[in-house]
Amino acid sequence: MHEYETIYVVKHDLPADQVKSIQDKLKDILIKAQGHVLHHVDWGKRRLAYRVDKFHQAQYLYLQYLDRGASIAELERVLKYDDRVLKFLTVKLKEQVNPEERMAQTAAAPVAPEEVFREEPAYDRDRPPRERHGDSRRVEEEEMMSGEEGEE
Numbered sequence: 001m002h003e004y005e006t007i008y009v010v011k012h013d014l015p016a017d018q019v020k021s022i023q024d025k026l027k028d029i030l031i032k033a034q035g036h037v038l039h040h041v042d043w044g045k046r047r048l049a050y051r052v053d054k055f056h057q058a059q060y061l062y063l064q065y066l067d068r069g070a071s072i073a074e075l076e077r078v079l080k081y082d083d084r085v086l087k088f089l090t091v092k093l094k095e096q097v098n099p100e101e102r103m104a105q106t107a108a109a110p111v112a113p114e115e116v117f118r119e120e121p122a123y124d125r126d127r128p129p130r131e132r133h134g135d136s137r138r139v140e141e142e143e144m145m146s147g148e149e150g151e152e
Contacts, residue, residue: 001035001036001066001067001068001096001097001098001099002067002068002069002092002093002094002096002097002124003038003064003065003066003067003092003093003097003102004064004065004066004067004072004090004091004092004093005063005064005065005090005091005093006026006062006065006075006079006088006089006090006091007061007062007063007088007089008022008060008061008063008079008085008087008088008089009048009052009058009059009060009061009085009087009088010022010058010059010061010084010085011055011058011059011084012045012055012057012058012085012087013092014057014059014084016086017131019042019061021060022061022082022084022085023040023061023063024039025078026063026079027073027113029071029074029075030046030065030067030071030075032071032073033067033068033070033071034068035065035066035067035068035071036065036066036067036083036099036102036103037063037064037065038063038065038066038102038103039060039061039063039064039106039137040063040064041061041062041109042059042061042062042082043059043060043061043062044059045058045060046058046059046061050140051088052087053086055072055086056075058086062084062092065071066097066099066102066103068146073089075090075122077091102146
């Protein structure tokens, strides 16, 4: 079996029962294909980096599971054709995972949304712009020019 994660983004104004129905549908697909759901976490509503289908906010959901790879196409097909889902991404985390050992480790907490959505400063205010972007050529040229002027 392989370990996968799927992060999908649904419309922010969906009622809780509709979000639950999407989650149940995905779990049923995995169970029918003899997969194992490790974590299914609601990361909550967040602002999107860019507008998607006229939405500025969305609800993020995280699904981590074990599967042989047979149900991935069906899972993505369901997400693709569901109008409530805005975006999704599936990533293979590990090859050849022992299901018994991995299921025993599921007691550990899944990835917290704070680890994924880190706030980073847009720029470093302590350094001049040239140094921030790693372009020191102009600074060196200016130092050389000022050094030559002092010698005359």
